Amino acid sequence: MTERPFVFINSAMSADGKISTKERKQVRISGRKDFDRMDSLRASSDAIMVGIGTVLADDPSLTVKSQGRKLERKQAGLEENPARIVVDSKARTPLDADILIKGEGMRIVLVSRSAPADRIEKLREKATVVCAGDDEVDLAAAMGKLKAMGMKRLMVEGGATLNWGMLSAGLVDEIYTFIGNLVIGGRTAPTFVDGDGFPEKEILKLDLLGAERMDEGILCRWKVLPEP
Numbered sequence: 001m002t003e004r005p006f007v008f009i010n011s012a013m014s015a016d017g018k019i020s021t022k023e024r025k026q027v028r029i030s031g032r033k034d035f036d037r038m039d040s041l042r043a044s045s046d047a048i049m050v051g052i053g054t055v056l057a058d059d060p061s062l063t064v065k066s067q068g069r070k071l072e073r074k075q076a077g078l079e080e081n082p083a084r085i086v087v088d089s090k091a092r093t094p095l096d097a098d099i100l101i102k103g104e105g106m107r108i109v110l111v112s113r114s115a116p117a118d119r120i121e122k123l124r125e126k127a128t129v130v131c132a133g134d135d136e137v138d139l140a141a142a143m144g145k146l147k148a149m150g151m152k153r154l155m156v157e158g159g160a161t162l163n164w165g166m167l168s169a170g171l172v173d174e175i176y177t178f179i180g181n182l183v184i185g186g187r188t189a190p191t192f193v194d195g196d197g198f199p200e201k202e203i204l205k206l207d208l209l210g211a212e213r214m215d216e217g218i219l220c221r222w223k224v225l226p227e228p
């Protein structure tokens with residue numbers, strides 16, 4: 001097996017498992033405490049990764065928000081923000097995306113060999129471009145490259161398709177799911193994990209490491225069990 005970072009997913013979903021509306025519009029699911037917990041996870045990571053779908057839908061900055069945590073990182077000789085990574089097969093990340101323009105720290109765009117050369121060239125002015133895979137990003141190969149770049153702890157912040165890509169490739173160690181007190185509904189609204197789904201015999205099993213009431217919802221921490 002290729003060496004890779006310790007990988008965990010953090011996701012916030014409604015009581016019916018949706019992570020945004022059917023229009024892919026962001027909904028505030030987490031409360032203040034959960035956002036603060038997420039910020040602490042960000043600050044403790046070497047890198048934070050999202051899919052291009054999330055960049056195009058939400059335009060997140062993925063920066064550490066707490067001044068105290070930013071200071072602690074500085075004092076430890078780190079940059080204020082962990083490296084921010086977009087999984088972007090065709091190099092579609094807008095050059096004015098918040099992830100590329102807000103806050104200090106390294107930016108990495110993971111592309112595939114099918115990405116147009118002119119887009120790669122433009123992105124190179126703002127980010128480190130790493131290529132893995134032919135048509136879409138080969139996530140396992142990408143993880144090996146990130147480890148070689150010194151990334152030991154990687155936080156994945158969605159969305160639904162990237163979560164599937166990482167879980168189905170066996171690249172995730174732990175999952176944090178925050179389940180909020182709302183029902184979004186809609187058969188096409190993104191869920192925590194979309195993609196093709198596992199065949200019945202390969203359904204992924206988890207071990208519940210912890211559960212606690214948080215804000216108006218519940219936070220669960222799961223360990224992904226190896227395939228039997």
Ligand SMILES: NC(=O)c1ccc[n+]([C@@H]2O[C@H](COP(=O)([O-])OP(=O)(O)OC[C@H]3O[C@@H](n4cnc5c(N)ncnc54)[C@H](O)[C@@H]3O)[C@@H](O)[C@H]2O)c1
Pocket residue numbers: 010011012013019020021024025026027029050051052053054055057058087088089136137138139157158159160161162163164165166190194
């Ligand atoms: N509530 C939450 O915690 C949360 C967090 C993040 C995103 N979201 C929501 O998720 C939605 C976006 O999710 P999405 O599924 O459309 O996009 P996504 O962010 O999961 O990005 C998926 C894209 O990544 C690219 N990709 C490249 N290689 C891949 C691979 N090997 N496997 C998987 N993807 C690969 C593909 O272009 C793919 O379409 C938005 O509506 C956003 O609001 C919610």
Ligand SMILES: Nc1nc(=O)c(N)c(NC[C@H](O)[C@H](O)[C@H](O)COP(=O)(O)O)[nH]1
Pocket residue numbers: 010011012026027028029030031038054058059060061062063157
């Ligand atoms: N944990 C979480 N709870 C939510 O209620 C919610 N809507 C998201 N959505 C994830 C999404 O991608 C967000 O846009 C980024 O979490 C924003 O990150 P920034 O503030 O820009 O750093 N995530």
